[in-house]
Amino acid sequence: MDDLQQYARTMAGGARQAALQLAESTGDQRNAWLLRVAELLGTERESLSEANRQDIERAPEHGLTDAAVDRLRLTDDRIDGMVTSLHEVVELPDPVGEVFESNQRPNGLLVTRVRVPLGVVFFIFESRPNVTVDAAALCVKSGNAVILRGGKEAIHSNRALHALLDRAAGDCGLPRGAAQLVETTDRAVVGEFLGMGDLIDVTIPRGGKSLIQRVADEATMPVIKHFDGICHVYVDGAADLEMAGRIVVDSKCQRPGVCNAAETLLVDRRVADTFLPGVAEMLIEQGVTLRGCDETRQLVPEAEVADEQDFRTEYLDLLLSVRVVDGLEAAVHHIREFGSGHTETIVTSDPETSRRFTRSVDSSAVMVNASTRFNDGGEFGLGAEIGISTDRFHARGPCGLKELTSYKYVVHGTGQLKSD
């Protein structure tokens, strides 16, 4: 066993041990840890800023864009945000031990399903250091041990943050293995962890598509993930067109670089000529470049040509594909062909049409008359999220505390026998 493998196995083994203890800890203990972390974030602000400064200084060595440097920055506001977030997670109900089904059988057996932690979570993320604390908070609150692997460009910030997580564990009687940080920036260590399906229960990668693909290919344990967010807004013939315009602009422009931003606008032919020129004007005003089908370009001369590849692309930018379609069926067909199963919205005032859309479109979130940007754990009432899944197994859509749990059957009898 080489050093890197040894390093990973020791850390994963520590997490496994910690997970056993966490599964038996009380919700109060885990909340005390969250509150202590929040407290330390306040008192250790200086040292955090200093560590973050080192990352920022080294950012040019990593070739970071201005936007990436901005994401890396641990400002006072962001530290305050982390503290608020921790307090919000404290307020969420403890998922561990929740009896969410109970069923008395004719023979008297009381059959219950009880929520238990998944166990050990391997969480891989990129440069935003606030994610370190958010993810650890969700994992530990739900009774899981977490192994955190952040980007090398944030290593000093993450070390400083992890020191607080670890100190809080010691202060609150939780195992030190509850939240561990992978301190080596050697990329090969990720492969070592991904091979440890015997010790790690789930891997959650957050970042670019190539990272996710690598994790999906190599992981020997289940993965909670999504590749793409190629999200659609379909404006139906029966839509309130003013509302439709606002929803399209919000879905595209409110924050174009995130997975639940819209990438494609589908417009029912019945309203294309009344709707498209106006919405195009609003979008162009927001700096959006449009790429459209032939019909779109007849109505919107500023639009560039959209080819099939455009409809398959997650722009994550101020770019929008536009296609005129022949009503609901054609819209559903386009989404099935080009969508990524993330988020789709219909704008329509006809309940039967929206019913057909929500039934036929099979995405993690299917929305009616609302911005695609709402597909988010906070917005859905989960309190917070560790990621969004577009898989069909285990959890789908935003994943919060419940989605970080499994369950077991706990059955109480009075001497029941099968042979009775």
Added chain:
Amino acid sequence: MDDLQQYARTMAGGARQAALQLAESTGDQRNAWLLRVAELLGTERESLSEANRQDIERAPEHGLTDAAVDRLRLTDDRIDGMVTSLHEVVELPDPVGEVFESNQRPNGLLVTRVRVPLGVVFFIFESRPNVTVDAAALCVKSGNAVILRGGKEAIHSNRALHALLDRAAGDCGLPRGAAQLVETTDRAVVGEFLGMGDLIDVTIPRGGKSLIQRVADEATMPVIKHFDGICHVYVDGAADLEMAGRIVVDSKCQRPGVCNAAETLLVDRRVADTFLPGVAEMLIEQGVTLRGCDETRQLVPEAEVADEQDFRTEYLDLLLSVRVVDGLEAAVHHIREFGSGHTETIVTSDPETSRRFTRSVDSSAVMVNASTRFNDGGEFGLGAEIGISTDRFHARGPCGLKELTSYKYVVHGTGQLKSD
């Protein structure tokens, strides 16, 4: 692409298409199919028996044991059992479209979680032909298309049964791809299907450990499975010893060849001398061979020596390992070391002890004062089961209709924007 790959891909593609249609079918349509299958099992009894006779005649070629030949036999009673089973599944509530969570957000968004089918199920099983119909019933009722791969020793029976499933689909307007049978007995075809993670959503293998291991190793999609059922009964110092004796005998003897039968008895040292000789006598009377630790053998001279390997073995036979342990903690420790996470029972009259047991033992079912044999979908009120999972992801314990589903978020708004 060779012929086998072509064969598998065509079948999986057909299943994918069928799954799209099934997801939009009504519960009434799917129930009509179940009832039509039940009807055809009655009217086509002759041809089924004839097909089954061919399998029975060829059984010696496959080197089947008497027990295996018995499992293969499609008697009138068993056909009646299949019909009853189908009627029971019809009576179960339709899981598809169930809104199981609903949450109105402060901004007015109505966020719901709606149950949807998983999609395409690849089901691999061994010789019992009745499983063919049971599995198809559960999959199709829950809106999934299923690809059935039975053992080669049951191929004629399975072909005859599948002909009925397929005819019923035609009669009821469901797609013919709803339930397909792999007609080739070439084992390599299984590998082809396991490689089709793009078309198949979940594989469920039922059979021997080597089959399950092969599937787990090769599958490119999620797998619902368990390897072993090394189930424990722990008789606590505070147990009603008469009840304990009955539970031990039932857990071991009621049907020793199944996964939820007990393989190891753990006895609290405080009651070993009063409990063990009596229960040993009862077990030996039932033909059970005991293998015990040193302390057990002092109390039960008939017991053979149990070594560590015994505690790791799923006997599936009239054999029982016995170990005297130093109370609850030691019992939990033994179970963590040697258990398979399937089913464990404690017999105790002390509520605090049972509470600690159910909290500390992490198995798919943890029971108090009841036989291990109850870890079963029917007994737990699921109506029927397609298998038992010992994994922590997606579903754990017996898997019925709900466990064959995923969900999507369906969100209704009135024009909400993220930028509001």
